[in-house]
Amino acid sequence: MKPFTIVFFLLALSLFGYAQVVTPVEGESWLKHLHRPFDETSMGKSSGVYGPAAPMPSEWPPPNPALQLSNKFSGQSTTLHGSDLYRLKCQGCHGPSGTGAPPEINSVIDPVRATSARVYIERMKKRGMDVTWKDAVPLASQAKGMLLDRLHKGGTDMPSPTPYLTDAEVRALFAYLQLLAGIPGAEKRQIPVIEPPLRVGEHIVKSTCHICHAAVGHNPSSQELLDGQIPPLSRLTSRLSLNEFVAKVTVGKPVLEGSPAIPVRGHMPVFTYLTPDEAADAYLYLSLYPPRM
Numbered sequence: 027m028k029p030f031t032i033v034f035f036l037l038a039l040s041l042f043g044y045a046q047v048v049t050p051v052e053g054e055s056w057l058k059h060l061h062r063p064f065d066e067t068s069m070g071k072s073s074g075v076y077g078p079a080a081p082m083p084s085e086w087p088p089p090n091p092a093l094q095l096s097n098k099f100s101g102q103s104t105t106l107h108g109s110d111l112y113r114l115k116c117q118g119c120h121g122p123s124g125t126g127a128p129p130e131i132n133s134v135i136d137p138v139r140a141t142s143a144r145v146y147i148e149r150m151k152k153r154g155m156d157v158t159w160k161d162a163v164p165l166a167s168q169a170k171g172m173l174l175d176r177l178h179k180g181g182t183d184m185p186s187p188t189p190y191l192t193d194a195e196v197r198a199l200f201a202y203l204q205l206l207a208g209i210p211g212a213e214k215r216q217i218p219v220i221e222p223p224l225r226v227g228e229h230i231v232k233s234t235c236h237i238c239h240a241a242v243g244h245n246p247s248s249q250e251l252l253d254g255q256i257p258p259l260s261r262l263t264s265r266l267s268l269n270e271f272v273a274k275v276t277v278g279k280p281v282l283e284g285s286p287a288i289p290v291r292g293h294m295p296v297f298t299y300l301t302p303d304e305a306a307d308a309y310l311y312l313s314l315y316p317p318r319m
């Protein structure tokens with residue numbers, strides 16, 4: 027399908043009130059907000075720790091680029107589970123297992139385990155302490171309240187999980203966090219949410235890309251890239267074509283740096299845990315909802 031056809035299709039969908047309320051990404055990057063240099067943080071880099079490095083210029087283009095968009099990439103809504111929401115919104119900082127990168131990024135496991143009265147009772151029993159349900163339940167519900175609060179507001183060093191999560195999204199994410207933390211029975215409580223592609227793109231851009239990329243700003247030259255500038259989100263869709271963009275995100279792609287410009291290995295982490303379709307959703311979202319100041 028031609029990009030215009032896709033755009034038209036999506037607009038038609040949103041006119042019918044199908045889409046959740048999607049809004050443009052705005053403001054400075056999270057790293058800028060924290061005054062934290064790109065080289066001195068683990069934020070947004072969990073895939074860099076666990077995944078392959080970006081390809082060298084000599085390895086580009088890959089012999090078999092896994093860049094084929096599926097035929098589902100046509101504006102259809104997809105079914106996401108809490109595990110997907112976690113991938114799109116949390117994994118960049120907390121990693122695939124939730125353990126984060128202490129001391130900068132706390133593990134989510136203990137605060138999530140604290141939301142289960144049963145886990146608490148068993149843990150205390152192991153330490154030789156007898157705790158009743160009557161004692162454990164209020165503690166667990168207090169811990170749950172704190173966790174849900176964080177899912178709406180973030181923390182001092184953690185961005186609030188924008189876009190604002192719907193109740194269904196919060197429930198799906200919470201159920202997955204419990205699964206990640208090994209709370210018994212959590213596997214039976216996983217629930218799906220239906221999300222239109224623009225919402226998927228919004229989740230990825232606001233919770234992952236916006237960690238390092240500002241919404242708007244000057245388009246850096248190859249020399250400025252060498253000096254460490256990061257291009258703003260508003261320029262990405264014109265810097266790269268859809269296919270190049272998908273490659274940059276999912277398998278990594280060399281970047282032109284210096285003057286004269288030469289291709290070098292990218293500094294950006296490779297998000298191997300995002301699918302080509304999801305990266306394309308991010309491209310579409312950035313094109314249809316131009317980032318704002």
Ligand code: HEC
Nearest residue numbers: 069115116119130131132133134137181182183184187237
């Ligand atoms: C930009 C990086 C970043 C992203 C994205 C992020 N977090 Fe965090 N998170 C942090 C940092 C840093 C801390 C510890 C400091 C703080 O609380 O502000 C933290 C702390 C937490 C804690 C509390 C840990 C404790 O010891 O009490 C939980 C729970 C949590 N995050 C869950 C999540 C979930 C769920 C998501 C996805 C919706 C998420 N985080 C996305 C950076 C991030």
Ligand code: HEC
Nearest residue numbers: 069070071234235237238256262265266274281292293294
């Ligand atoms: C941990 C920080 C970080 C995160 C998170 C991040 N980027 Fe980047 N990105 C960079 C840096 C640094 C560069 C410039 C150097 C390079 O290309 O590797 C860059 C460059 C780019 C480029 C331009 C490449 C070019 O050749 O002009 C695109 C496109 C891009 N990022 C897309 C994304 C998308 C989409 C996301 C979210 C899925 C994302 N980035 C998340 C750090 C990040």
